[in-house]
Amino acid sequence: xxxxxxxxxxxxxxxxxxxxxxxxxxxxxxxxxxxxxxxxxxxxxxxxxxxxxxxxxxxxxxxxxxxxxxxxxxxxxxxxxxxxxxxxxxxxxxxxxxxxxxxxxxxxxxxxxxxxxxxxxxxxxxxxxxxxxxxxxxxxxxxxxxxxxxxxxxxxxxxxxxxxxxxxxxxxxxxxxxxxxxxxxxxxxxxxxxxxxxxxxxxxxxxxxxxxxxxxxxxxxxxxxxxxxxxxxxxxxxxxxxxxxxxxxxxxxxxxxxxxxxxxxxxxxxxxxxxxxxxxxxxxxxxxxxxxxxxxxx
Amino acid sequence: xxxxxxxxxxxxxxxxxxxxxxxxxxxxxxxxxxxxxxxxxxxxxxxxxxxxxxxxxxxxxxxxxxxxxxxxxxxxxxxxxxxxxxxxxxxxxxxxxxxxxxx
Numbered sequence: 001x002x003x004x005x006x007x008x009x010x011x012x013x014x015x016x017x018x019x020x021x022x023x024x025x026x027x028x029x030x031x032x033x034x035x036x037x038x039x040x041x042x043x044x045x046x047x048x049x050x051x052x053x054x055x056x057x058x059x060x061x062x063x064x065x066x067x068x069x070x071x072x073x074x075x076x077x078x079x080x081x082x083x084x085x086x087x088x089x090x091x092x093x094x095x096x097x098x099x100x101x102x103x104x105x106x107x108x109x110x111x112x113x114x115x116x117x118x119x120x121x122x123x124x125x126x127x128x129x130x131x132x133x134x135x136x137x138x139x140x141x142x143x144x145x146x147x148x149x150x151x152x153x154x155x156x157x158x159x160x161x162x163x164x165x166x167x168x169x170x171x172x173x174x175x176x177x178x179x180x181x182x183x184x185x186x187x188x189x190x191x192x193x194x195x196x197x198x199x200x201x202x203x204x205x206x207x208x209x210x211x212x213x214x215x216x217x218x219x220x221x222x223x224x225x226x227x228x229x230x231x232x233x234x235x236x237x238x239x240x241x242x243x244x245x246x247x248x249x250x251x252x253x254x255x256x257x258x259x260x261x262x263x264x265x266x267x268x269x270x271x272x273x274x275x276x277x278x279x280x281x282x283x284x285x286x287x288x289x290x291x292x293x294x295x296x297x298x
Numbered sequence: 299x300x301x302x303x304x305x306x307x308x309x310x311x312x313x314x315x316x317x318x319x320x321x322x323x324x325x326x327x328x329x330x331x332x333x334x335x336x337x338x339x340x341x342x343x344x345x346x347x348x349x350x351x352x353x354x355x356x357x358x359x360x361x362x363x364x365x366x367x368x369x370x371x372x373x374x375x376x377x378x379x380x381x382x383x384x385x386x387x388x389x390x391x392x393x394x395x396x397x398x399x400x401x
Contacts, residue, residue, distance in 0.1 A: 062330055063331060092330035093328045108385065258393065260390045
């Protein structure tokens, strides 16, 4: 341990070593400056894990390609150890629950008119059944979303924002509400500092108001070769081409014959299609989807 | 066309079969891309890409759903649970018809 006396000519040893020492001139290591953002009460690792960051991805498209994309990404994230919640707002069949292996009475909940609930699908992926009727099960859905590491929302091409508004309360309940919390959601270092600076008992927060789609979603993936959807405000839109012959896109899924029930990412992890979705899941987790110039080569 | 099928179902079916029939027709209506529907003496038939998805025949409170181009699987539906099984098979058949394996 060295105590500097402020004279600029070295330090005074207090641990028995009497040799004069000079202060280091080069770049400082992280532990040298950790006191700037960490308190003495909580180590850095615990602080970082206490404040979870949730990735919120929308998949916009139609038909099987959209459902397959949602299911494959959810499977890949589950393989990476993330807790995944799928919110399927597209009433068209086949839907994400079908592709994730739910029983008919679960994935056809919208047709049966069942109350909203959370079903566990393949690899522990949680699928919200009947998310359109959130008036009767909002707390249940909000709790599932709050505990998730990744939330995938499937939206139709037509008027996606109107459908998104139905679940905005559930999505926004755990979203960052203040400027400080939004900054913490984008910076791990600031997030670690926030975890130590926050008061032990947080005051109850008023119900979230959904004014901006950007606060609900981190990135949107548009599946298919159609015109880009522009109804999601400022959410970064990443086109995902489906099959050969499609125009250049953020990524491309090769031509394949889908299995009748489960996605290829679950049945054959070594398949080229599964590899594409594995890369996309990792890229989205790493935040490539938020960068304007981010490119994922598939 | 699906509205015409609904009307025909409403006329031909017994009221006790209405809930199960509604589940089946609503599910087929939600398929994307939408199948083509035909009403004839045999009942109602739903096709996609020149391939038959299923054929529905009504006998009072019972209706029979034959799934597949060869009508290989037959569901005798009296309740919603069986209608769900038939609809699940129709959805899988629709996926197979929309994305055929290369020969």
